Amino acid sequence: MKQFGFTAAIALLGVIAAPPALSAQVRLNAGLATPVLIAGKPQNVYIKVSVTGVPFASPDKRAPVNLSIVLDRSGSMTGEKLEQAKKAAISALDRLSNDDIISVVAYDTNVDVLVPATTASDKEMIRDKIRALGPGGSTALFAGVSKGATELRKFVSLERVNRILLLSDGLANVGPSSTEALGELGTALAKDGMVVSTIGVGLDYNEDLMTRLASNAGGNHYFAEKAQDLASIYDRELGRALSVVAQEAVIRIECAPNVRPVRVLNREAEIAGQRVTVSLDQVYADAEKYLILEVEIPESSPSSELPVAEVFTTYRSLASKAREDGSQKIAAHFTTSAAIVRDGTDKKAMESVVEQIALEKHQLAVSLRDKGQIEQARQMLLSNKAYLLENGAKLGSDRLQKYGGDNGVDASNLDEGNWKKQRKAIQSEQQWMMYQ
Amino acid sequence: MRPRLAAIFLFIVVAPLAAVLWLGFHLARDEQEMVAHRYRALVTQRLQDVDGQIARLLDNRLREISGLLQNARAPDAMRDALRQQGLLRSGFVLNPTGRLVFPDATTTVSASEREFLARTGSLWESRALVFTAPPEQAITAQKVPVEQSVQQVAQTAISAKPIPARRPAGASGWYPWFSADGLSLLAWTVDPSQYIVGAELSRSRLIADIIGALPSTSSAKPDPPEARIALRDSQNTELYAWGGYDPPKAAKSQITIPLSFPLNSWTLDYYDASPLARGITGTTRFNVIASACAFALVLLGFAIYFYREHLRQLRVAEQRVTFVNQVSHELKTPLTNIRMYAEMLEDKLPDPGERTRHALSVIVDESQRLSRLISNVLTFGRQQRKTARLHPTPGTIDAVVSSVLESFSAALAARGFEVEFAPDAPRSCIFDRDALEQIVGNLLSNVEKYAATGKWVRIETSLDSGMARVRVEDHGPGIPTHIREHIFEPFFRANDSLVEGVSGTGIGLTIARDLARAHGGDLVLADTPSGALFAVTLKVETT
Numbered sequence: 001m002k003q004f005g006f007t008a009a010i011a012l013l014g015v016i017a018a019p020p021a022l023s024a025q026v027r028l029n030a031g032l033a034t035p036v037l038i039a040g041k042p043q044n045v046y047i048k049v050s051v052t053g054v055p056f057a058s059p060d061k062r063a064p065v066n067l068s069i070v071l072d073r074s075g076s077m078t079g080e081k082l083e084q085a086k087k088a089a090i091s092a093l094d095r096l097s098n099d100d101i102i103s104v105v106a107y108d109t110n111v112d113v114l115v116p117a118t119t120a121s122d123k124e125m126i127r128d129k130i131r132a133l134g135p136g137g138s139t140a141l142f143a144g145v146s147k148g149a150t151e152l153r154k155f156v157s158l159e160r161v162n163r164i165l166l167l168s169d170g171l172a173n174v175g176p177s178s179t180e181a182l183g184e185l186g187t188a189l190a191k192d193g194m195v196v197s198t199i200g201v202g203l204d205y206n207e208d209l210m211t212r213l214a215s216n217a218g219g220n221h222y223f224a225e226k227a228q229d230l231a232s233i234y235d236r237e238l239g240r241a242l243s244v245v246a247q248e249a250v251i252r253i254e255c256a257p258n259v260r261p262v263r264v265l266n267r268e269a270e271i272a273g274q275r276v277t278v279s280l281d282q283v284y285a286d287a288e289k290y291l292i293l294e295v296e297i298p299e300s301s302p303s304s305e306l307p308v309a310e311v312f313t314t315y316r317s318l319a320s321k322a323r324e325d326g327s328q329k330i331a332a333h334f335t336t337s338a339a340i341v342r343d344g345t346d347k348k349a350m351e352s353v354v355e356q357i358a359l360e361k362h363q364l365a366v367s368l369r370d371k372g373q374i375e376q377a378r379q380m381l382l383s384n385k386a387y388l389l390e391n392g393a394k395l396g397s398d399r400l401q402k403y404g405g406d407n408g409v410d411a412s413n414l415d416e417g418n419w420k421k422q423r424k425a426i427q428s429e430q431q432w433m434m435y436q
Numbered sequence: 437m438r439p440r441l442a443a444i445f446l447f448i449v450v451a452p453l454a455a456v457l458w459l460g461f462h463l464a465r466d467e468q469e470m471v472a473h474r475y476r477a478l479v480t481q482r483l484q485d486v487d488g489q490i491a492r493l494l495d496n497r498l499r500e501i502s503g504l505l506q507n508a509r510a511p512d513a514m515r516d517a518l519r520q521q522g523l524l525r526s527g528f529v530l531n532p533t534g535r536l537v538f539p540d541a542t543t544t545v546s547a548s549e550r551e552f553l554a555r556t557g558s559l560w561e562s563r564a565l566v567f568t569a570p571p572e573q574a575i576t577a578q579k580v581p582v583e584q585s586v587q588q589v590a591q592t593a594i595s596a597k598p599i600p601a602r603r604p605a606g607a608s609g610w611y612p613w614f615s616a617d618g619l620s621l622l623a624w625t626v627d628p629s630q631y632i633v634g635a636e637l638s639r640s641r642l643i644a645d646i647i648g649a650l651p652s653t654s655s656a657k658p659d660p661p662e663a664r665i666a667l668r669d670s671q672n673t674e675l676y677a678w679g680g681y682d683p684p685k686a687a688k689s690q691i692t693i694p695l696s697f698p699l700n701s702w703t704l705d706y707y708d709a710s711p712l713a714r715g716i717t718g719t720t721r722f723n724v725i726a727s728a729c730a731f732a733l734v735l736l737g738f739a740i741y742f743y744r745e746h747l748r749q750l751r752v753a754e755q756r757v758t759f760v761n762q763v764s765h766e767l768k769t770p771l772t773n774i775r776m777y778a779e780m781l782e783d784k785l786p787d788p789g790e791r792t793r794h795a796l797s798v799i800v801d802e803s804q805r806l807s808r809l810i811s812n813v814l815t816f817g818r819q820q821r822k823t824a825r826l827h828p829t830p831g832t833i834d835a836v837v838s839s840v841l842e843s844f845s846a847a848l849a850a851r852g853f854e855v856e857f858a859p860d861a862p863r864s865c866i867f868d869r870d871a872l873e874q875i876v877g878n879l880l881s882n883v884e885k886y887a888a889t890g891k892w893v894r895i896e897t898s899l900d901s902g903m904a905r906v907r908v909e910d911h912g913p914g915i916p917t918h919i920r921e922h923i924f925e926p927f928f929r930a931n932d933s934l935v936e937g938v939s940g941t942g943i944g945l946t947i948a949r950d951l952a953r954a955h956g957g958d959l960v961l962a963d964t965p966s967g968a969l970f971a972v973t974l975k976v977e978t979t
Contacts, residue, residue, distance in 0.1 A: 110653035110678055134655070142640075143647050143676050150648030175647075175675050181640050184525070188641035191522035250519070272515065273544030279519070 025246045025317035026283050027052045028326045030253075032308065033292075033353045036344035039302035039334035044262060047330060048349040049253065049311050050290035053245040053283040056319055062242050063318035064099040066160040067092075068117070068148040071133065072168040074108045078135040081201055084227035085167055086130050088234035092165075093127065095238055096120035101160065103151035104129065107144030108136030109174055117151040141172035145185060145196065145213075152194050158316045161244040161282065163219070164189070164196045165237060167230075170204050179209045186216030187268075193248055195219045195282050197237050200428070201230060203420050207427040215435050216268065218281025223428035225421065240284055246324075249280040249315035253293060256307045260296040265356040266434040267291050283315060289436045292356045297332060306332045347395050354391045354400055358384050359430055362407065366426060374414050381411035441743070448739050453732040460724035468720065476691060483693045483704045486650065486665065491696045493649050494610070497523060497642075502608035502625035505633040511538055515546075518635065523645070525638040526552040528622075532630035534566035552636065555615060565611055565624065565632065605630065610698035619670045619701055643675050653678045662709040670701035681709040761817040764810045771810065775803040797846060804843050808877050809941070815874060816926070816943045819950045826868040826954055828977070833861035833897050833904050836869055840876045841895060844884065851888045861899035866977040871951045872906075875959065878944035879908040879970050885940060887912025890967055903957065904974045911967040920961055924949050948972070 030049040037043060056062065069089050073082060089104065096102055097120065104115040104126065114129045148164045156162050176182070186196055197219030198210040207223070214221040220240070222233045253276040255261050261276045263269075269291070270277040280289050300306050307329065314325040335341060361384045369377035388404030391397070406429075413422045501523065508517040514527045526548065529538035539549035559565065608625035611634075621642065624634035650667070651659065658680030666677035666689070689705035778799045788796065818824040841857060848855055876895075883893050890911025898905045915923060922928050927942040949959040956975025961968065 105652075106655075109682055110658070111647075111676075112655050113652045136655075137682060140676070142644070146644035146647035146676075147652055149644060153648070174677075176640060176643060176673075184638055185640035185644055188522035188525075188638045188644070191520060270515065270519075270546045270548065272511075272546040272549070277515070277519065 024324055025054050025319055026249065026313065026315055026324070026326065027054055028311065028313045028328055030309075030311040030328045030330055031346055031349055032330060032332055033349040034341060034345050036333050036335055036341050037297060037300070038338065038341055039300055039304075039336055042297060042299045044294055044296050045332070046265075046349075046353040047253070047293040047295060047309065047311075048290055048346075048352050049251050049278075049293065050288045050352075051249055051251070051280060051283050051313060051315075052288045053243070053285040055243075055285040056245065061319075063244060064101070064160050065096065065241055066101040066117075066152055066155045066157070066162045067096070067238075067241065068103045068105060068152045068164045069093075070105045070107065070144045070148040070164060070166045072108070072139060072141070072144070072170070073106045073133055073136050074139045074170055075135055075137055076170050076202075076204065080227045081169055081230075082133065082135055084230045085201070086133060088230040089130050090127050091231060092234045092238045093120060093123060093130075095235075095242070096123075101155045102126065103148070103154075105144055105148045105151060106133050107140050107147070109138040109140060110136075111140060111143045111147045113147055113151065117154040138174045139168065139170050139172050140174035141166075141168055141209075142175040142177065142182065142185065145182070145189075149189055149194060153192075156193060158193060158247055159318065159321050161241055161247065161318065162194045163241045163282075164194060164217075165234070166196060166198045166210075166213070168198070168200060168205050168210065169202045171206050172209065177209075179206070179212050182209050183212040183216045186213040190216065190218045190279060190281050193281075197221070197240075199224060199230070199233055199237070200424065201227060203424065205424075207424045211427050211431045215431055218279070218435075220435065221428045221431040223424045225425075243285045243287070244282045244318065245285045246283040246315040246317050247281065249283050249289075249313065251278045251280060251291065252276070252312040252314075253278075253309050254312070255295060255309045258298045259306075259308050262294040262296055265292040265294065265353075265360065269293075280315075287436065290352055292353050300332070300334045302334045302336050304334050306334070308332050345395075347397070350391075351395050351397045351400060354388065354395070354397075355403065355433065358388050358400075358403060358407070359433055361387075362410075362426070362430060365410075366423065369414055369419065369423075377414055378411045381407045381414075385411065445739055445743065449732055449735045452735055453728055456731050457724065457728045460728055461721075464720040464724055479691050479706050479708075480693060482660075483665065483691065483706060486704055487693065487695050489649055490646055490699065493646060494698070497645070498608055498610065498623055501623045501635065502606075505623070505625045505635060506606075506627050509538075509627055509629075509631050509633055511540075514538060514633075523637055523641050524635040525641075527633075527635040528552075528556075528560075530560075530566065530632040530634070532632075534563045534632075536560040537631075556613075556636070559613060565622070565634070612698040612701070614670070614701075618673075619699070621698055647676045650676060651678050653680065664707040666705045666707065668703045668705060672703075675702075679707075681707060683707040683709075757817060757820065761814060764813040764817070767806075768810050768814070771803060771806050775800065775807060778803055801843070801846055808874070808881065811870075811874055812878065812941065812943055812947055815947050815951070819947065824950075824954060826871060828866045828868050830864055830866050831869050832864050833867070833872070833899055833906070833976075834859035836872050837861075837876055837895060837897055837906060840873055840880065844877075844880045847884055848880075848893065851884060852891050853883075853888070854892045856892070856894040858894065858896045861897040861904055863899060863978065865899065865904065867904065867974060868951075868955060871955055872974065875948040875951050875972055876906060876908070878948045879972070882944060883908060883910045883912070887968065889913060899976070899978075902975060902978065904976045906972040906974075907969060908972075909964070909967065909969040914964070914967050915961060923961070924959075 028049070028051055030047065033046045033048055037045060069092065071085055071089060077085065093102060100120045101117055102115065102120045103113070103117040106112045106114050114133065115126050118126075120126070145164065145166055148166070152162055152164060171177070172182070176185075189196055194217070196213055196217035198214040199222045200207060200210045201224040203225070207221075211221045220237070222237065224230050224233050253261070255274040255276065257274065259274075261271050261274065263271070264276065264278060267278050267280075276293060278291050280291075283289060295308065297306065297308065309330045310327060311330065312325060312327045314323060316322070317324050333344075361380060365377045365380040365384065368380060385404045385407035388400050388407060392400030392404055410422065410426060413419070501521070504517050504521055505527075508514040508527065509529055514529065518524050518527050527538065528536060531537050539545045539553055541550075541553060545553070553560075605626050605628045608623065611622040611624060613620050613622055617639070620639060621637045622634055623637060624632050627633050646667070653659075658678075661680045664677055664679035664681045664683060667675045669675055687707055690708045691706040692703050694700050695702045695704065778796060782793075782796050782800060785792065785796070815824065837859065838857070841855070845855065880893075880895075887893065887910035890913075892911045894907075894909045896905075896907040896909075919928075924945050926946040929940055929942040945959070952959040952972050952974060957973035959970060959972050962971050963969075
């Protein structure tokens with residue numbers, strides 16, 4: 001009886017301690033992966049903070065879009081690749097309405113602003129300009145993004161979804177071309193409310209550069225192995241852009257005085273003292289974006305409640321066109337019973353934690369393989385698979401099981417012939433999984 | 437064509453041609469230089485316009501940034517500002533004494549702030565921002581000590597001596613700073629309480645903003661169409677370029693200018709697809725040579741024309757001379773007959789009577805005179821055609837001179853001459869009798885014509901060691917100094933008013949001298965105080 005009551009109380013507290021904060025456009029959900037902890041020793045635990053966009057009231061309503069399509073037309077794009085890219089761009093254009101702003105920038109050795117930022121009303125003119133595009137020389141990727149950002153800036157506003165779609169098939173070789181330079185640019189653009197998504201086509205582009213740019217800039221990276229894949233990718237990305245419900249989303253976690261924030265697993269975070277700040281940029285309807293924060297909890301006595309952190313979110317709603325915010329408090333409870341700890345696990349949150357830990361390991365395996373240490377990489381992937389399968393079983397998560405399987409597949413695909421393609425597939429997959 | 441004429445010909449054509457060519461090339465080259473200079477000025481102006489554009493962009497950004505930073509002294513405010521402003525990467529705050537107070541390594545710092553401190557440590561230690569001018573002229577990158585510990589920086593910052601820095605509130609500026617990666621721009625502003633609040637710009641974002649402001653390149657109508665303008669950073673890496681021309685990798689820019697402060701370690705380069713050649717282009721060279729050749733052809737035409745004219749005139753003159761010689765030759769034979777028969781009559785007539793004798797002597801004298809004249813003409817013609825030949829025969833000088841004198845005696849007497857004859861060459865020798873006759877005859881003829889006022893003539897002869905001498909002296913008006921050499925020129929007649937109207941061909945002395953010289957001697961006009969003295973020398977063979 002006492003046992004049952006205690007468990008029930010814990011369960012109830014679990015519910016009370018972590019009520020989802022209902023804001024108009026964005027649903028904030030923050031909580032410990034393991035809300036009940038072992039008493040008597042300090043430990044590192046994980047907090048999952050997620051935001052999920054709430055769709056607009058009326059189904060066909062959506063926020064107007066300010067879109068810049070940046071196309072690579074370097075010499076290597078000649079033929080099928082450029083044709084497919086043009087088709088994909090045109091089909092993206094066709095989904096826009098008269099309220100939307102579109103600009104098209106094409107780059108090779110130079111940058112040509114094909115269509116300066118304009119409303120998407122005269123679609124025929126824009127289609128013609130895109131169709132007339134021909135291949136050229138080198139790859140001034142940085143300049144292409146810069147000009148795209150300039151076009152976007154002409155109509156940038158927090159009442160529009162501001163997004164750049166960058167396409168490239170090769171290595172940037174004109175202007176600043178390092179991953180760091182592009183990453184820095186991505187960070188800067190995101191601060192101004194512009195999100196960059198990147199699309200790599202073929203097997204010759206720099207996936208590190210493209211994923212870093214997309215990740216820093218709040219967007220996603222897509223790998224188009226074949227030119228024919230471009231159409232569906234543009235479609236998917238445009239779908240994402242059209243489903244944005246809030247922009248400039250920021251998570252601020254104020255940790256309790258004796259709780260030490262250690263690190264955020266899957267995103268760039270600013271940790272200053274007790275405050276952790278993470279930008280989540282654009283939030284999509286019915287899609288979750290989250291971060292995992294590792295914190296150090298001090299030794300606590302059983303049956304005590306420890307305030308762990310207070311989570312704040314602020315964002316700009318595209319429906320109300322106003323700034324909104326929400327908050328949620330997180331607390332931990334302590335017990336001496338390992339079983340209670342296990343039963344109290346927030347399965348969904350823990351699933352995300354396991355996934356992110358495995359992703360880190362997976363990244364490590366990739367860098368080992370880059371250094372040529374194939375056997376170590378394989379071992380790491382196999383141990384990762386074991387870890388995922390074990391936890392997948394424990395948490396009853398198909399997702400983790402599947403990811404474990406992927407690790408196994410990757411472990412057997414580390415040979416030279418497959419690696420180029422494999423690496424691109426892995427990096428783009430992981431970019432999604434880390435940043436959502 | 438004779439060599440001398442050929443030389444003149446060549447000179448007439450070649451000299452002006454050379455002059456025209458030289459002038460032409462010089463002018464063309466000067467013009468080319470001027471065009472090139474103007475072109476360079478135009479291009480430089482264009483590049484400076486671009487620089488101005490970039491400078492204005494930076495000014496605007498500085499205004500925005502300093503406005504934002506004015507309220508960003510507190511750490512939270514600063515972090516918020518950095519989070520919102522894409523152009524800013526990291527921030528810093530200096531207190532009025534120039535000491536770094538944010539990021540503060542002794543309190544809480546985020547990872548990026550820690551990295552910022554490590555990267556910029558030397559700046560805060562040296563307080564370069566506050567006390568030295570930014571490296572306006574610096575082009576070389578400074579080496580920064582890598583991975584300086586954050587605590588180290590904090591310690592030195594605290595222990596530094598406080599030195600006041602006076603700046604008006606609201607002032608702002610740039611501080612370009614060089615790290616291992618190249619140029620890094622710091623923006624600073626002074627807030628109302630004399631704190632210096634600043635930030636490091638995101639290099640990528642700054643470059644992206646500048647690229648945004650610069651022209652793009654339309655495929656249909658690139659501008660500039662046949663050139664390329666490139667923006668390069670302090671390590672000469674191309675940041676961005678536009679224009680219709682894609683130069684090869686190793687190409688050098690035609691014109692380069694540095695940007696204005698604070699980006700004065702960056703440059704704008706201009707590449708031209710078809711740069712203006714310095715000096716003469718092929719077309720200009722062709723033009724100059726072609727016109728010079730045309731000019732030369734014209735000159736050649738003139739030269740040929742004048743040469744043909746010259747030849748024609750020579751031919752005509754020759755015809756005239758030939759005619760005169762022919763005539764004289766025709767006259768010679770009948771005249772010889774007339775003289776012969778006249779002299780025969782003089783001898784053979786029994787007792788002619790005074791009047792008949794006088795008539796005969798007139799006929800004989802005049803015929804002799806005509807003979808002399810014709811001889812002169814024919815000799816002259818022969819001399820001109822260089823067909824004269826001497827025929828030396830034995831004889832006596834005195835006899836020949838005497839006989840010539842004899843033939844002139846009547847005429848001389850008629851003019852009132854006193855004749856002195858001092859022969860001293862009686863011995864026989866070998867000489868051309870006709871030549872001597874002509875020489876002496878011409879000299880006496882001149883005396884008769886021009887020296888009548890002196891009323892005196894003296895003829896001397898002498899002969900020694902192979903040279904025969906004859907001297908003819910008179911007391912006439914003499915020969916003025918300025919024509920002493922001219923008198924020996926053919927056709928030259930001294931125009932003396934006293935003897936105006938006297939006939940003469942002007943070839944007498946010419947012939948006499950030529951004959952004397954042909955004979956191995958000479959005819960000279962000697963210096964005399966008054967009158968004239970002609971001295972003939974002939975080379976003779978004594979028998």
